[in-house]
Amino acid sequence: MSESSLDAYFELAPYGVARAEKRALLAAELSRLTGHHMEHCAPYRRLLEAHGHAPGREYALEDVPFIPVQLFKRYELSSVPQDQVFKVLTSSGTTGQQVSRIVLDRETSMAQTKALVKIVQQFLGKARLPMLVIDHPGVIKNRQSFSARGAGILGLSNFGRDHTYALKDEDMTPDVDAIRAFLERHRGQRVFLFGFTFMVWKYFVQALRALPDPPRFEDAVLIHSGGWKKLQDEAVGNDEFKAALRDTLNINSVHNFYGMVEQVGSIFMECEHGRLHAPVFADVLVRDAQTWAVLPPGQRGLIQVLSVLPRSYPGHSLLTEDVGEIVGEDDCPCGRMGHTLKVHGRVPRAEVRGCSDTHEAPKVSA
Amino acid sequence: MSGYQSLLKNAPAPEALAGVAPLAPFAPQSLAFVDALSARLLRSPQARAFPELTALGYWMRKANLERLRQELVRRMGDALLVPRGTAFHIAPSNVDTIFVYSWFLSLLAGNRNIVRLSSKPSAQADALSGAIADLLAQPEHVDIAARALLLRYAPDDAVTARLSAACDVRIVWGGDTTVRAVRAIPLPPTATEVAFSNKYSLALLHAQRWLDLDAGARDALAGAFYNDAYWFDQMACSSPRLVLWLGDDAAARSAADDFWPRVEAVIAARHQRLADIDYVNKLLAQDAVAIEHGGSIRPARTNDLSRVWLDKPALHVEHHCGAGLFFESALASLDDLRPLLNRTVQTLSYAGVTRDELREFVAAGPIGGIDRMVPFGRALDFGPVWDGFDLLRVFTREVSID
Numbered sequence: 001m002s003e004s005s006l007d008a009y010f011e012l013a014p015y016g017v018a019r020a021e022k023r024a025l026l027a028a029e030l031s032r033l034t035g036h037h038m039e040h041c042a043p044y045r046r047l048l049e050a051h052g053h054a055p056g057r058e059y060a061l062e063d064v065p066f067i068p069v070q071l072f073k074r075y076e077l078s079s080v081p082q083d084q085v086f087k088v089l090t091s092s093g094t095t096g097q098q099v100s101r102i103v104l105d106r107e108t109s110m111a112q113t114k115a116l117v118k119i120v121q122q123f124l125g126k127a128r129l130p131m132l133v134i135d136h137p138g139v140i141k142n143r144q145s146f147s148a149r150g151a152g153i154l155g156l157s158n159f160g161r162d163h164t165y166a167l168k169d170e171d172m173t174p175d176v177d178a179i180r181a182f183l184e185r186h187r188g189q190r191v192f193l194f195g196f197t198f199m200v201w202k203y204f205v206q207a208l209r210a211l212p213d214p215p216r217f218e219d220a221v222l223i224h225s226g227g228w229k230k231l232q233d234e235a236v237g238n239d240e241f242k243a244a245l246r247d248t249l250n251i252n253s254v255h256n257f258y259g260m261v262e263q264v265g266s267i268f269m270e271c272e273h274g275r276l277h278a279p280v281f282a283d284v285l286v287r288d289a290q291t292w293a294v295l296p297p298g299q300r301g302l303i304q305v306l307s308v309l310p311r312s313y314p315g316h317s318l319l320t321e322d323v324g325e326i327v328g329e330d331d332c333p334c335g336r337m338g339h340t341l342k343v344h345g346r347v348p349r350a351e352v353r354g355c356s357d358t359h360e361a362p363k364v365s366a
Numbered sequence: 367m368s369g370y371q372s373l374l375k376n377a378p379a380p381e382a383l384a385g386v387a388p389l390a391p392f393a394p395q396s397l398a399f400v401d402a403l404s405a406r407l408l409r410s411p412q413a414r415a416f417p418e419l420t421a422l423g424y425w426m427r428k429a430n431l432e433r434l435r436q437e438l439v440r441r442m443g444d445a446l447l448v449p450r451g452t453a454f455h456i457a458p459s460n461v462d463t464i465f466v467y468s469w470f471l472s473l474l475a476g477n478r479n480i481v482r483l484s485s486k487p488s489a490q491a492d493a494l495s496g497a498i499a500d501l502l503a504q505p506e507h508v509d510i511a512a513r514a515l516l517l518r519y520a521p522d523d524a525v526t527a528r529l530s531a532a533c534d535v536r537i538v539w540g541g542d543t544t545v546r547a548v549r550a551i552p553l554p555p556t557a558t559e560v561a562f563s564n565k566y567s568l569a570l571l572h573a574q575r576w577l578d579l580d581a582g583a584r585d586a587l588a589g590a591f592y593n594d595a596y597w598f599d600q601m602a603c604s605s606p607r608l609v610l611w612l613g614d615d616a617a618a619r620s621a622a623d624d625f626w627p628r629v630e631a632v633i634a635a636r637h638q639r640l641a642d643i644d645y646v647n648k649l650l651a652q653d654a655v656a657i658e659h660g661g662s663i664r665p666a667r668t669n670d671l672s673r674v675w676l677d678k679p680a681l682h683v684e685h686h687c688g689a690g691l692f693f694e695s696a697l698a699s700l701d702d703l704r705p706l707l708n709r710t711v712q713t714l715s716y717a718g719v720t721r722d723e724l725r726e727f728v729a730a731g732p733i734g735g736i737d738r739m740v741p742f743g744r745a746l747d748f749g750p751v752w753d754g755f756d757l758l759r760v761f762t763r764e765v766s767i768d
Contacts, residue, residue, distance in 0.1 A: 043657040050656030050663045050674070068650045075657060289645035291668050302642060321646060347642045 005029055006111055009308060014118045014279045015336035019329055022338065023061050026283055029308045030064045030316055031057065037314035040079035044314040062285065062294050066304050066317040069262050072100040080105045080312045091148055091261040100262055105312040112265030112309055113158070115281050119269055120159050122336075123255055124221060130186040131160020132179065134195025134204045134224075136167040148261055149196055149226075155264070156194045156223065162186070166195075167203050174207045179215050190219045196226035197256065201236060201244075209248045221253040225267075229345055238274065258322075258343050262315050266307040268341055273333050275340035282307040284341050286326050287319070297326040300344060321347050369528070370519035373483070373495045374502055377515050380480055380532040386512050388449040389476045391762065392435045395509040396473050399501065400426045403466075406497050413497070416490050418597055418746070422463045425748060426470065434474065434750060438758050447762040449476030450558075451534035456526075456548060458540040458562075459484030460601045462491040466498075467748045468537055468757070469514075475761035478513040480529050484540075485520045527551050535760065538562065560760050562603075562753055565712035565737075566681050567745065569594070569606035570703075572718030573613030573621035573696070579718070587717050588628035590743025594715050596637055597746055599644075600688035603753075604713040604738075604745045608681050609694045610703070612719065618696035622664075622675075630667045633690070637670060644689035648672040651685045655693070658685075664694075679706055700727045704734070711735030712753060715745040 009029075017025070038045040038055040044067075045055075053065055071077065078085070084105045091100035104112075133153055140150045157163055164182045168175045182191075195204065200222070208214040222245060231241065238256065245251040258276050259267035266282035278284050285294050286301040295301045303324040310316045327340040368379075378386070389396055407413040407423030414420055424430070438447075453472040457465035462484075469481045483491055495516060502511040519525050530536055530553050538548045538561040545561040553559060569591065576584065595606050611618035652663045655674050659682065664673040672691045676682075679695035679702075686693075697703060700723070714736050716724065724739050737754045740747065750757050 046660055047653050047656045050652070050661055052662070052665075067653060068646055070646075070650050071653055071657075074650075074654060289642040289669065290639055302646065319646065319649070321643070323642070347646065349643055 005032070006107075006308065006311075009281055010114055010118065012280045014122055014281075015277060015338055017280050018337050022280065022283070025280075026306065026308065027059060027061045027064070030061070030306055031059045033308065033310070033314075033316040034059065034064060036311070037079050037316070041077055041314050043075055044077055044079070061283065061306070064306065064317045066319045067314065069100070069260065069318045069320050072102060072262055072313075072315070073098040076101045076103060077313050077315075078103040079314060084312070086312075089151065089261050089264065102262055102264075102315065103313045108310060108312040111311070113155075115265035115279070115309055116155060116267065117158070118281075119267060119279050120156070120223070123223065123269060124159055124192055125190075128159060128161045129190055129192035129221070130162045130164075130182065131157065132164050132166050132182055132191060132193045133157070134166050134193060134200045136169045136172055137165040138169045149199075151261075152196070152225065153194065160192050160194070166193075167199075172203045174204060176208075176211070176215070183215055183217065188218065190221065191217065193220055193222040193251065195222075195224055197224045197228060197241075198226060198230040200224050201231055201234075201241060205241075205244050205248060209244065214248050216250045218250070220249075220251045221255070222251050223255050223257065223269075225257045225259060227345070228343075232345060258341065260305070260318075260320070262318055263305055263307045263310065265309050266305075271332060271334040271336060271340075275327050275332050275334070276343065277332065277334075277336050277340055278338040280338065281309055284324075284326070284339050286324055286341075289347075295326070297328055300325045302347065303341070303343065323347050369522055369525040370482075370517040373516040373518065374499050374511065374514065376511070377517075378512060380515060380529050383452050383478045383480070383513065383515070383532060386478060388451060388478060389473075389509065389513070391438070391447065391449065391476045392431075392474055393476060393509075395507070396476070397428070397431060399507050399510045400431060400470055400473070401428050402501055402507070403497060404428075406501065407494075410493075410497065412493050416493065417593070418461075418463050419490060419493060421746070422466055422494075422748075425467070431474070434758075437750070441756070441759075446765040446767065447475075447759075448765055450761060450763050452478045452480065452532055453761060454480045454482070454529050454533035454536045456482050456536070456538045456540055456544065457484055458544070459486045459488075460541075461598050461603075461746075462488045462494070464539055464748075465491075466494060468539065471750055471757045472535075472537075472761040473510070473514075475758055477535075477761055480515040480533060481517070482526075482529070483516065483518045485518050521547070523547075523551055530554075530557075533557055535559065537760070560755055560757075564683075564710060565603035565753065566608075566683050566686075566710055567604045567606050567713035567715070568681075568706075568711065568736075569609045569742070569745075570697075570714055570716045570719060571609070571611055571621065571625070573611045573617040575718035576621040576625065577617070584624065585628055585631075587742050588625065589632050590741075591715075591717070592629055592632040592636065593743055594745035595692075596633065596690060600690060602746055604715075605688070606713075606715055606745060607683075607686050607688075607691070607693065608679065608706075609692050610679055610697045611695070612697050612700065614698065615696045619675075622694065626664075626666065626671065626673065630671055633670045634667075640670060640689050644687070645669045647687040648689060648691045651687050651691055655682055655685050661693075681706070681711070683710070701730075703727070704731070707733050707735035709735055712737050713745050714739045715742050716740070717742040 035055045086104050086106045089102040242254045256270040257267045268276040283306045285304040288301050303320045303322045306317050324343040329339050330337045332340050404423045404426035455468045469479050534557050536559045538545050541564045652674050662675045674693050676695045
């Protein structure tokens with residue numbers, strides 16, 4: 001696969017390409033990638049051939065074949081020889097759950113980093129900002145068994161300096177002294193906060209809110225990700241989340257992003273108007289599960305994510321288990337081009353009606 | 367603390383059951399109760415919303431019970447059969463009506479019964495247990511109420527052990543996991559057990575004869591197949607998962623091309639949209655089978671139907687998730703069925719093949735699996751012989767007198 005096609009992508013403004021051109025570019029590149037992975041990943045080829053696809057086809061964007069993201073939990077799908085494997089990413093997952101295994105070569109890994117830089121710079125600027133990590137330092141200590149949380153923190157750490165951890169290792173309570181010292185060191189400067197949505201809510205906002213005098217930030221940008229499921233259980237939505245950050249801590253710039261270990265790099269960042277944006281490297285479609293038909297804006301369905309970054313594994317077109325809707329295209333008041341998305345969370349898991357569950361042990365929730 | 371939730375008011379304690387004498391086989395009180403529930407199900411709009419409850423209602427009608435009785439009489443000859451005592455039924459969660467079939471066969475045999483329902487809620491099971499509780503609160507069914515416990519509890523070995531200690535025969539539905547777990551819990555030395563493991567089922571069609579049928583007959587069979595496959599989300603042991611076309615590959619494919627659109631028409635008319643996760647799981651299963659075994663994923667009108675045509679027929683049970691997923695293959699001759707069969711194969715539902723042909727096939731050499739063969743449309747019919755066990759015999763013991 002030629003690198004030039006990707007290099008050309010990095011020349012483009014991450015949110016600067018309008019519909020017609022973006023569609024044409026993506027369709028051509030994703031068609032090429034489909035052929036590339038058919039050639040280099042035998043299981044992927046068998047799968048696509050079973051669906052009646054042959055290599056070398058040119059697809060319209062909507063017709064690019066997709067595979068369920070869960071497939072990466074069952075199979076290690078690789079399009080590179082073993083000696084070119086640079087690292088294998090694994091998804092988080094509660095104990096006992098299968099994890100995704102994503103095979104990266106150097107090229108794909110670098111492309112992911114580059115894409116992430118391009119995207120995040122749009123929100124943080126080019127200079128590295130003082131960074132407060134809303135987690136405990138232990139989360140990145142054991143590099144052998146990296147959690148997705150650790151990997152996410154390391155990935156975003158490239159955008160910060162003076163990395164300071166806001167939580168204590170022992171009990172995840174806020175390290176208030178460290179936070180105040182961090183604020184003191186960077187008076188009058190813009191700072192960057194990163195953490196996982198649930199951690200930010202539970203161990204940062206809620207804990208600090210209980211203090212008589214919570215620390216007040218001056219000019220802070222928070223980027224967070226990881227899903228809303230646990231917050232939904234507590235009936236906390238994005239609006240309430242943002243309001244609490246604003247009122248308690250004076251953090252006014254808050255950006256969620258939607259992304260997954262199966263497509264690292266091409267993340268969907270939330271803009272000032274609360275919409276998740278597809279960057280130029282990626283796109284999103286919403287499908288009706290009953291027919292796989294692509295749904296128009298405003299209709300809920302399963303989210304399909306497309307990305308030109310995956311070269312070493314056939315992850316360029318994935319059907320997720322997330323429910324969402326397209327909000328619009330090229331029409332966000334923030335001025336960024338591309339599809340905008342709203343994510344409604346995981347598709348509900350039905351009760352399994354298997355033969356063998358009357359006596360199943362109760363599930364231990366992690 | 368009993369550790370279980372009784373679904374009946376004023377139910378006896380499990381230990382107290384032994385003090386109540388069993389009834390005679392096909393006792394009038396038992397027949398009256400079963401018939402009363404039948405009438406109720408067939409009348410109730412709530413129950414009529416579920417075809418499986420209606421089917422159960424018909425099975426319980428007087429005429430059918432009389433057939434059952436005659437069948438038992440015929441089979442037993444001059445053997446003397448008496449109730450075993452107390453039966454403990456552990457119901458599965460995939461087929462909500464099984465607990466009634468299991469309980470009532472035992473009841474008709476004369477036994478006292480402890481019935482554990484699945485702890486998973488279901489509208490069908492609630493409708494049934496509600497109707498049963500109402501009837502058993504009436505004075506005319508007091509003899510049944512004195513001999514019945516209907517209960518639910520989350521998996522709890524202590525409770526299962528307590529109930530097991532009170533029984534003479536334990537019937538474990540619910541598949542391999544349940545069977546393994548329950549088997550570890552002791553029974554009284556005099557008690558016995560019948561366990562139903564995970565089973566899988568097939569449909570067999572004769573390709574050329576299918577093509578020779580008139581359109582009306584084909585539509586009727588497609589409707590019958592729909593009932594077999596789509597009730598219980600295709601998760602009953604008897605739900606067909608592998609569809610085999612008897613004939614050469616070309617005939618098989620053209621028969622299949624005619625068959626499935628007819629099934630899809632029935633689905634469109636009668637079936638509710640599946641859960642989104644079902645569609646995703648079916649795609650995942652199709653893709654996994656394609657990766658591991660090749661084959662061809664056939665297009666369908668909607669994802670309510672999902673097919674994989676296999677070059678080599680196989681059940682691939684580890685990939686099957688129900689909800690309208692069919693593996694499919696051509697079968698050159700009936701004899702090619704033999705290598706597919708093992709003890710986990712339960713029902714063969716058939717169309718275009720005669721009973722005599724099937725009897726001949728079984729007689730020609732021992733088969734490694736298949737407990738029952740039924741025409742299309744009857745895969746889910748409950749029979750007193752299940753998985754090779756004659757349940758009325760299981761629920762009785764024979765007294766021999768020389």
